[in-house]
Amino acid sequence: MSELEQAVRAAYEGHRQRLREKFLKGGLAGFLDYEIVELLLTLGTPRRDCREAARLALKEFRTFRAVMEADPLELQKIKGIGPKNIFGLKLVHEVARRYLKDCIIKRxxxxxxxxxxxxxxxxxxxxxxxxxxxxxxxxxxxxxxxxxxxxxxxxxxxxxxxxxxxxxxxxxxxxxxxxxxxxxxxxxxxxxxxxxxxxxxxxxxxxxxxxxxxxxxxxxxxxxxxxxxxxxxxxxxxxxxxxxxxxxxxxxxxxxxxx
The missing domain is CATH 3.40.140.10 (Cytidine Deaminase, domain 2)
Known part of the structure; x- marks a missing residue:
């Protein structure tokens, strides 16, 4: 890996760490939609820059919700989004749905x-x-x-x-x-x-x-x-x-x- 590649990777890892720290301190308050998608994509892509893939996904599907509910085959067409990313998105989406349902049932x-x-x-x-x-x-x-x-x-x-x-x-x-x-x-x-x-x-x-x-x-x-x-x-x-x-x-x- 060249010095330039190492510098780019270090810069992105710093960016990713700042996103995580921001989330741990205040949840998703202040996050842009593409930053939330980016944060989710990092769960399946530990070392690669996910910013561009997140932006492309929002450009294609228009809203955060539409990204979360998109068909896996459609998600795979987005450059930078692979099977592990899709699994992570779908898992988080279904966990959120189950949580909300459990919160409301019997109340x-x-x-x-x-x-x-x-x-x-x-x-x-x-x-x-x-x-x-x-x-x-x-x-x-x-x-x-x-x-x-x-x-x-x-x-x-x-x-x-x-x-x-x-x-x-x-x-x-x-x-x-x-x-x-x-x-x-x-x-x-x-x-x-x-x-x-x-x-x-x-x-x-x-x-x-x-x-x-x-x-x-x-x-x-x-x-x-x-x-x-x-x-x-x-x-x-x-x-x-x-x-x-x-x-x-x-x-x-x-x-x-x-x-």
Missing amino acids: PVCKSSREVFDYLYYSLRDLRIEVFKVLFLNTKNQVLEEKTLFEGTVDSSAVYPREVIKQALKYEASSLIFVHNHPSGDPEPSSCDRDITRDLVFACAVMQIRVLDHIIIGNNCYYSFADEGLIEKYQSHFYSVNFCRQPAKKWLHKRRSSG
Whole structure:
């Protein structure tokens, strides 16, 4: 190795060490996205300069999240990223997902729409397609499971109430919270969003499952059907025009009494 190569290597090792010390002192606060990717790539590349590979990855995938969720075959196309780097990225990504899920499961998170927004915002904000998630809760409003049920355009032809009910019964949920994103950044519900929410409230009411909210996530903002009084409105409408268990019991009692 020439003196120049030794000098370059020493300079980069010093840079890498400073990145690690910065992380140990303050976490990721103050880190640029490419520096985070670079730090992760060093786990699989102990001696080579990873700065250029990190920059190329962000240029290709545009966001840090997109890099972490990229297909391994696509990641391999980036110069400087090999199988060990990809393994490291995917391992960290899955560990983070497991950690967040473990943090939320069995915790009461539906005290307010804001808490649900804070929990799911970062997992939905950068998506280019609409994703429809359901939080399944028990009688204590603790999350039993969080699941993505539909992806693509969230409309009446894509969101099936029967699938929602099927999953709710599977997890023995007593209540549900629906969450989906608007890639446009504007959380204002469309007429289709309102129709879907009404249909889901009706379907769940038949099965005596409560719908607590439907939250639409936009760019650092959200719309809550519960906060706007629409969930209660749909539930009242259902009970006023349908024979469900609650009214049916009263009717049956009156009929027996009159007999």
